[in-house]
Amino acid sequence: MQQITATQLQEWLSDSTRTPPVLLDVREPWEFATCHIPNAISMPMHSVPARYPELERIAAIVMICHHGARSFQSGLFLENAGFDAIINLQGGVAAWARTVDSAMPTY
Numbered sequence: 001m002q003q004i005t006a007t008q009l010q011e012w013l014s015d016s017t018r019t020p021p022v023l024l025d026v027r028e029p030w031e032f033a034t035c036h037i038p039n040a041i042s043m044p045m046h047s048v049p050a051r052y053p054e055l056e057r058i059a060a061i062v063m064i065c066h067h068g069a070r071s072f073q074s075g076l077f078l079e080n081a082g083f084d085a086i087i088n089l090q091g092g093v094a095a096w097a098r099t100v101d102s103a104m105p106t107y
Contacts, residue, residue, distance in 0.1 A: 001072065001075050001076065001079060001086050001087070001088055002086070002087040002088070003087070003088050003090050004062060004087050004088070004089055004090065005089075005090050005091070005095070005099075006089065006090070006091060006095040006096040006098075006099045006100045007099055007100065009037075009062060009089060009096075009100075010096075010100045019060070020039075021059070021060040021061060021062045021087065022041065022055065022056070022059045022060065022061045022062070023037055023039055023040035023041060023062050023064060024040070024041055024043055024055070024061050024062065024063055024064060024071075024074075025037070025040040025041065025042050025043070025064040025065070025093075026043060026044060026045040026048060026063065026064065026065050026070050026071050026074045027042075027044065027045075027064070027065050027066055027070070027093075028044055029042065029044060031066060031107070034105055034107050035093055035097065035104045035105045035106065035107070036064075036093065037064060037093065037096055040064060045065070045070045045073070045074050048074050048077055048078070049077065052077075052078060052081055052083075055078070055083070057082060057083050057084075058085070059085065060085040060087060061075075061078065061083065061085060061086050061087065062087045062088075062089055063075040063078075063086060063087065063088045063089060064089045064092060064093060065089075065092045065093070066092045066093060066094055066107075067091060067092045067094050067095075068088060068089060068090050068091050068092045068095075071088050071089060071092060072088045075087075075088050094106065
């Protein structure tokens with residue numbers, strides 16, 4: 001699975017010449033309500049096995065959680081289900097808040 005830093009993701013999202021990735025946030029609903037990256041889709045980790053058919057297999061999907069562990073595990077699940085463009089956000093939303101959006105609430 002590929003890894004991406006918060007800064008690299010920000011650059012990708014800001015580049016209008018690139019197709020934006022699907023931002024898949026696997027944190028719990030209360031965590032997503034507290035803060036999330038704009039345009040992220042909430043799909044809590046426990047729901048991924050039932051909901052993954054909602055995702056396009058050919059899309060680039062950036063996996064997001066608080067620090068990067070749950071998103072990595074969920075990304076492995078998707079890779080095993082046949083997805084081939086899974087990318088994990090290193091450091092999760094905590095890294096995003098620290099390096100990209102200092103106004104983002106943290107917990």
